[in-house]
Amino acid sequence: MGLLxxxxxxxxxxxxxxxxxxxxxxxxxxxxxxxxxxxxxMGQLRGQDARSLGLDRDGTVITDVLxxxxxxxxxxxxxxxPTYMPNDLNSVGSVHSHPNGVLRPSxxxxxxxxxxxxxxxxxxxxxxxxWRAFDREGEPIDLDVLSVDVPDDQFFDFTQADIDREMR
Ligand SMILES: [Zn+2]
Numbered sequence: 643m644g645l646l647x648x649x650x651x652x653x654x655x656x657x658x659x660x661x662x663x664x665x666x667x668x669x670x671x672x673x674x675x676x677x678x679x680x681x682x683x684m685g686q687l688r689g690q691d692a693r694s695l696g697l698d699r700d701g702t703v704i705t706d707v708l709x710x711x712x713x714x715x716x717x718x719x720x721x722x723x724p725t726y727m728p729n730d731l732n733s734v735g736s737v738h739s740h741p742n743g744v745l746r747p748s749x750x751x752x753x754x755x756x757x758x759x760x761x762x763x764x765x766x767x768x769x770x771x772x773w774r775a776f777d778r779e780g781e782p783i784d785l786d787v788l789s790v791d792v793p794d795d796q797f798f799d800f801t802q803a804d805i806d807r808e809m810r
Pocket of ligand 1: 738740747748751763
């Protein structure tokens, strides 16, 4: 029984490779970043099991973008503060925008990328191609954009997520 208990850990989920991002989630991040302009947008990425989304692949698909709670942004100083991130088992990484359009992590970004598996930087002018994904070392990675059916109610801000969790 003790062995079963130790096997049943969320780390099993977390260790799964992120294989892509839902098209809807990417569009949401681009729109949220544009809406925040000229301020920086910061959010948390959450994933769901690929097979639960009907894909015949192992891995995790980014399906949710949540505004990081408590973040304060301005155009020049945009620092990601992971301590504000909710401790979410389904969290796979972060997304934030660079209003200056530079799709490269800053030194401050690199210092925080160690938390989470995938980090997306979105840049002005926030077109479909104006984003890039990085691993925890800040190296660019390929992230497939996947057309999956994610229910609309997957997109909520942190407060709404809290409410939903309470009501389940
Ligand atoms: Zn940055």
